[in-house]
Amino acid sequence: MRQGAAWGGGCLVRAAHTGLSWGVTLALFLHRTDLRKQEEQGELLQPLIFVLLVLCSVLLYFVVSLMDPGFVESDEEEKVGMNEEQRVMMPQFPSNVWLRRCGYCMLKQPMRAKHCQLCRHCVRRYDHHCPWIENCVGERNHPLFIVYLAVQLVVLLWSFHVAWSGLYFQQSWEWLQHNIFLLLSFLVIAIFTTVVLLLLVSHLYLVSCNTTTWEFMSHHRISYLRHYQLQHDFYKARKQKCQDNQNEEYHRREITPKPESSMKPNAALQNASQETKLQLRLLFSRDKTKLEP
Template identity: 60%
Template sequence: MFRTGFLVRATHTLLTWVITLTLFLHNTDLRRCEEEGELLLPILFFVVVVLSVLLYFAVSLMDPGFVLSDTLKGSSEEMESMIPEAAPPRLRRCGYCLLQQQPMRAKHCQTCKRCVRRFDHHCPWIENCVGERNHRWFIVYLLVQLLALLWALHIALSGVSPSASWETWFRSNGFLLAALGLVGVFSVVVVLLLGCHLYLVSINCTTWEFMSRHRISYLKNCGDEENPFDRGVLCNLLDFFCICRTVVWEKMYQRSSQSSV
């Protein structure tokens, strides 16, 4: 129960509700709206915070796209349907979990000890891999989290009150300043993370492929600007957010190789 994942999720939840409680208890816009009987703003902010927490746990606990060994050791007919007959990619065997064939764009995660389809990265903040099944939800979570953080930043700034001396000012605004600092740091991190992921999604590339291109068998022979999975920004975004089934990347890779020839 007290493994790393539990501690990380408990820390995230605790920080979220401590900061939210601080914003509600101090003399911020939320507090002033409550005193004036205008509850729409506090309720909306509370809903956004709850939604961000629910998305966090959904992304953290869901299957990121683990490759099941029994599906890869099935009938030869199933293999033939997944892999094109003409010029098939070289079969890859995972040296860790001993899968007979590792699907294209999959990678073994040393932390999760499983192979993950369309592996992007292992996120220590959610203590889970980001892969084919939860990558879109990870980006949705980042969007909602960014909305909550920027809103919290505005609310925290509205509660900082002036004082006669620096000592009195720090004493009266101490908790609010601490919350402001945490929210500011998290906002910068989420903005950078969201920007990087949206860019990679728009070119149909994963973090792992972007960082380790020279070591990946199906990419190291491609040009520096060549991506066999790129179908254009609009198609990449539509496929990423709308297609919820398992994609056979071997077929897309073959079509790209034939068209380039």
Template identity: 70%
Template sequence: RREERGELLQPVLFVLLVLCSVLLYLKVSLMDPGFVKADEEGQVNHFRKESAEAKNTSLLLATVWFLLQQPMRAKHCQLCQHCVRRYDHHCPWIENCVGEKNHPLFIVYLSVQLVVLLWAWYIAWSGLHFEQSWDWLQHNIFLIISFLLIVIFTIVDLLLLISHLYLVSCNTTTWEFMSHHRISYLKHSESENPFDQGVILNLWRFFCSCHLTTWEKIYFHRDSEPV
């Protein structure tokens, strides 16, 4: 109808938005999520020496973590066979880990995808003119199935986006949230979340930081603060 009226702005914007979503998907799927490099071992060894001289219990417990030759909050992914900084989860949809480097872009991708789905939902709904007849159902079965799939994907995308934004605002990850009782540096920490610096600073550090964060410094600083 818009093509007949010569109104091509919205269709073009929709196609561009879909293209942007596809490009973001490829970018998040192919980029380095934050694989731990060999040159980071020197930084780990530096903190190991500091913690070996400390008498603070939390620092001594953290030494065990450093002996694994990986930065704090990193985790080895069994599927990728790599150690990932600030590991969140391995996403089967993008066939890649979500870590410190691609997590912000992953949330941007979810946001753009949600807009695409909501717009597609509106387009599909506008094409449905319900009639109680078998012929109408036969001619519109593909549109009805597409509409139901869009609704399902929209709900899943929305729940994912909300959950990730909540975790980011608390400066925690899906792995830490689900396995808090099994992670040594969280289980033995005096505070429930030693990395939480307030919602504003958490969001700023997550979306606007241009460099990788040394989480050991934040962890040691929080645990050394007087109660």
């Protein structure tokens, strides 16, 4: 792991996140919230679970923030085979693709890699550079990043409920002095809950589409995605043309009248029997005429 990329300029951000997390937790326990009431009554299960969830979210934050997101360490071979994920994403591509060389670090980039100018390294399966964790989100830490967002959202929703339980709005300056920290904590929790919820939903959607934030936002500028889109449009147009030809042939056959030989056997027999009856009647009438004097 490259320590300069992990620690450079991120100490203040990580300290702010840690202080904010435990500061809000402390404010929830110092005011007359549901957690404070349960603690005073000796019911320690929910307060203990809440503290453990906060601790888990902080630990996940540091793991995602400090781990290697998937830096490209050295030059790969001139050609590289596509992995299974890339085959599913781009099935029309050949099995071997040429690697391009990064213009910043002069390393050969694997497919779906991108150079991050803030981290100063190329990152495999680059998603985005998150300023809150002060690290890139890439191939290695993207799954943990989603887990961290999910745990953080649970903590924030629970904190929102706890903070709301301690707010008793009264029109007095004394009440505001005693509850200013709880009110500020409630506002901070509401803002972060909205942000984390939107992030989690967007990342789950991108994962379901097998794409990244960078590919979703810049697909018109990425060479392999442009080529894939052109091939996709070509095959789609060709498929539509074949389907139109089949529909036209089907309607033409429906409109064309069927020959008499293709009539149903029952109808043919019925017509034949009617003609036979008519001939017998004519013959009988002729014989009857001959017998008359």
